[in-house]
Amino acid sequence: MPCLLGIVVGIKDNPASSIKIQGIKRRSYYDILSPASLEELYQNYTTNITHEPGKMVPPRELNILSRRRNRVIVGLLVYQGLRVEEVAALKVPDLQLREGKIMIHAKRRTAARNMTLESFQVYEIMDYLYEVRKQLLPEGIVTDQLFVQRDGGRNFYGVTHMLLKQLRQINGRIKNLDQIRTSVIIRWLKEHDLRKVQYLAGHKYVSSTEAYKQNVLDGLQEAVTRYHPL
Structure with a gap:
């Protein structure tokens, strides 16, 4: 009788088949990106502008500034795994650049934590903070919000909507x-x-x-079944 990981299979009348075990709730996950694919999202997100014939684009300088800001955001998604609402809530005082840290405050769905930044992130955040942000911030507007928009808007959805479109150009699997x-x-x-x-x-x-760990185990089991069928 075939056996997988110590579990006997092939029994037609399993006395435990009607028993429902209360445990970790399974959830449906997205197409998981490999570490290399995640890295490519950041490395391949450039500040260069490709002009498409027939398309209206913002002034070149403003577009480059927005992309330099967005590249910092991509880094926080890829290396710190932040939620969009956490990125939107970041304030300038949350940065601890001398220590290479960033403070993430508690939200409705997540807890507070102090996260380590990669060394290259520190340099790019400094560039954004002292150069890009000042130019994006509309004249007369004073705010400690970390990520600002050139029109002074507070709707972060506009930023993430455009960012998502740009990331899909790098990797078409991004949902x-x-x-x-x-x-x-x-x-x-x-x-x-x-x-x-x-x-x-x-x-x-x-x-x-x-629940995420179970997804890893399910993936390993699927790989075993696919490449080493019994």
Whole structure:
């Protein structure tokens, strides 16, 4: 009788078939991006502007400034796995650039945490903070909001909507920005213990992290079944 991971299969009349086990709630995940694909999103997001014939584009200088801001945002999605609402809520005082850290405040769905920045992120954030942000901020507007828009708008959706379109040009598999966060968490689970990932992801309950871990295990089982069928 075939056996997989110590579990006997092939029994027609399984006495436990009607028993429902209460445990981790399964959820449907997005197409998971590999670490290399995540890295490409950041590395291939350029500030260069490609003009398409027949398309109206903002003035070149403003467009470049927006892209330099967006590149910083992409870094926070790819390396810190932030939610969009967390990025939108960031304030200038949340930056601890000397320590290479950034403070993420608690939101309705996530806990507060102090996250480490990659060294190249620190330099790009400094460039944004002291050069780009000043030029994007409309004259007369004073705010401690980290990410600002050239028209002074407060609707961050406009920024993320355009960013999503740009990222899809790099990788056509991108469905939404939550897909990036999910892929980052899956990567963390392969590198760190459960509690560490819970903290990095800002999960209030470890069960939320365990649900992602189950996705990793399901992926491994699928790979075993596909490449080593019994």
